[in-house]
Amino acid sequence: MNKDQAYHQIALACLKALKSTSASSEDPVKQLYSVIDEAFEQQFALLMVELEAQKARLNEIASLDPASHSLADAQAIARHNGTAH
Numbered sequence: 001m002n003k004d005q006a007y008h009q010i011a012l013a014c015l016k017a018l019k020s021t022s023a024s025s026e027d028p029v030k031q032l033y034s035v036i037d038e039a040f041e042q043q044f045a046l047l048m049v050e051l052e053a054q055k056a057r058l059n060e061i062a063s064l065d066p067a068s069h070s071l072a073d074a075q076a077i078a079r080h081n082g083t084a085h
Helices: 003-020 028-062 071-079
Strands: none
Touching: 003 028, 028 071
């Protein structure tokens, strides 16, 4: 996921919260802060998943035996894309 996609998701969450606030709801500012916090946590969770996947690929590359693996093998591991977010 890139920065623009993350910001877009957070902005959508904010807009949804602003549209759904009613006069009887809690403080609209607190509600908006809560929505922003939740959206950031969701984006952070996605980044952590991506980080773990990258870390696993780096560990796999580091464990390759140079005598039986080539640069192409390492590049194939590095290019492997799992589930897109």
